[in-house]
Structure formats: C-alpha cells, structure tokens
Amino acid sequence: MLQMFMPLGTLGIIYRMLKYTLADMDLVLKLLQREEEIQDAPDARPLQVTRGRVEFEHVGFAYNEDRPILKDITFSIEPGRKVAVVGPSGAGKSTLARLLFRFYDVSSGRIVIDDQDIRQVTQQSLRAAIGIVPQDTVLFNESIFYNIQYARPDASREEVEQAARHAHIHDFIVNLPQGYDTIVGERGLKLSGGEKQRVAIARVILKNPVILVFDEATSSLDSQSEQAILAALREVAEQHTTLVVAHRLSTIVDADEILVMEAGQILERGTHATLLARDGLYSHMWALQQKEQHELLQSGPPPRDV
Ligand code: ATP
Secondary structure (H helix, E strand, C coil): CHHHHHHHCHHHHHHHHHCCCHHHHHHHHHHHHHHHHCCCCCCCECCCCCCCCEEEEEEEEEEECCEEEEEEEEEEECCCCEEEEECCCCCCHHHHHHHHCCCCCCCEEEEEECCEEHHHECHHHHHHHEEEECCCCCCCCCEHHHHHHCCCCCCCHHHHHHHHHHCCCHHHHHCCCCHHHCEECCCCECCCHHHHHHHHHHHHHHHCCCEEEEECCCCCCCHHHHHHHHHHHHHHHCCCEEEEECCCHHHHCCCCEEEEEECCEEEEEECHHHHHHHCCHHHHHHHHHHHHHHHHHHCCCCCCCC
C-alpha cells in the first residue's frame, strides 16, 4: 500500500508520482482523498516521543457506518516489545495498523502513544515516529539506491549500504548488473515480493522510527527469502516497539504477546506457548500451518516468489 509511506510527505510523493504513468494517478487521487478525510486538530502539537509505548483503548472502527470492523480492541505494546496480530483473512488485522498510522480515525475509544491521543498530535510528527513495512512495497522507477535512500534523503551512501546489510538485501544488490545503480520498479528490474519487502525493511532501518509496523505479505515466499526477512525483522524489532500483522505463525513465535483476532474482536491472547496450551483457534491455526508446511516440504521446493 503506497498510502503507508505518507510520513515522508504526501506532496513529495505526489510530485514524484506525477513523473510516472497514468496508472499511478489512481494512487495520487487516493492520497489526496485521504488528506481531506484526516485533518490535524486546530491545536495539534508535535508528538513527544519519550519511550514509544503504544496503547489501543477500547477501539471500535467501521469503514462504513453500517458495518463495524473492529469492536472493543484493547492492548498495549511496551517500549521495545513486540506484539503480533494473527487471525483469519478479513479479521481486521491490517486495519489496526492503518488506525495506528491515522489513515482513519477510530469510531470509539482511543489510540495513545506515550500518553498522547494520536488525534491530538500533528500527522507529520505521528508518521515520523512510525515506520511501516507494508504488504506490497511500491518501488519507484529509479535506482535501488534511490529507492532505499528515499526514506531519509540526506543519508550517505555508507548509511544506505549499512541499512541494506541489516535488511539482508545488500549481497543481492551488489550482485545485480549495476549494483546499487540498477533501475528497479515497473519499468526496471522487477524484484520478487520478498526482495521488495527487504527493500522496505532497509528503508525503515534508515528512517529509524521509534515504532515499527510490519504487515507481513500474504503471498508465499520461498524459504530463503522468508528466512532473510525473518532475520532482518528480528534485528530491527529488537530496538523498536513493534506491531506485526502476521499470516505465517512461524514468523511470530517469539512475540511478547500474540493477539488472535476473529471478526474484529480479540478472541485469545498470550504467548505462543500459552496459546498452544489453550487448544483454541490459535492452536488449530498452528496445527494447520504445520501440516501445510510438512506437505509442502514433501512436494518439493516452492516456486520463487513474485
Ligand atoms: P488479510 O489477512 O486478508 O490481510 P485482515 O485481517 O488484515 O485481512 P483487514 O484488511 O483489516 O483484514 O480488513 C478487515 C475488513 O475490513 C474486511 O472485511 C475488509 O473487507 C474491510 N475493509 C478493508 N479495507 C476497507 C476499505 N477501505 N473500505 C471498506 N472496507 C474495508
């Protein structure tokens, strides 16, 4: 979702996108529309990030009034901790991430960062404090260097390469025909889903926000790509308050708390071990994924992710 990258300045993005194809206009229009929906409060102040504590307090939300999506969601993420959200498709997992970024306002309850309601702070400061690795990373038709540096345009070449190393994408890049100068994106070299997510992780590392949101891709990745992403995520999550929207439970067994959502509500919560012991939805999902993985291993290597 390109919308996830608004922290860097909607106008800047729109300017760059105008240089590209008409197909991008759809995204530009969506960005403009979103700008109109969410406005800074007249007395909005910059978010003062002290520790990076995130709280959802009795949050309710509906995209359309007649269809509630989230109901009474309460949880907190302590500074430097990792909370994972899992559950069936459509449960409302990504919606949580969108609300934290204030793409929409909650219908009831509130979202608080370091004791400040996010509706009372400027959107610019809020989005500067949060880094998002979205499901689908949009790459510009520019060099891969540009695509990473874009997260912090004043970053040096050394800093960009260091971020790429931590994101486990550096070795891949230096083996490309033109290394960091290789043009990627729709009209350049097409990267796989896993490679694009690692570019997004490199961006986040460069931006170094206090809060990290990782929206795991639904598409299956080859196991090498998945392992690289996992290693990169682990590294970056250690220093951040992290919210992970996960589809593969193997990604989040080490989370401090796992929220199991169904139909917009938290059905179960706990660590991997406590949830397995409960024999509820989580343990059934786990058993199913283990079985699928076993079958996959027996049927040979999966195709390279795209
Ligand atoms: P998945 O695992 O498939 O990514 P999810 O749990 O992340 O699913 P959400 O993307 O949060 O689910 O969506 C929750 C519900 O909200 C779904 O029923 C979806 O159809 C609906 N929804 C999502 N985005 C919008 C939107 N922009 N307008 C209206 N309804 C939406």
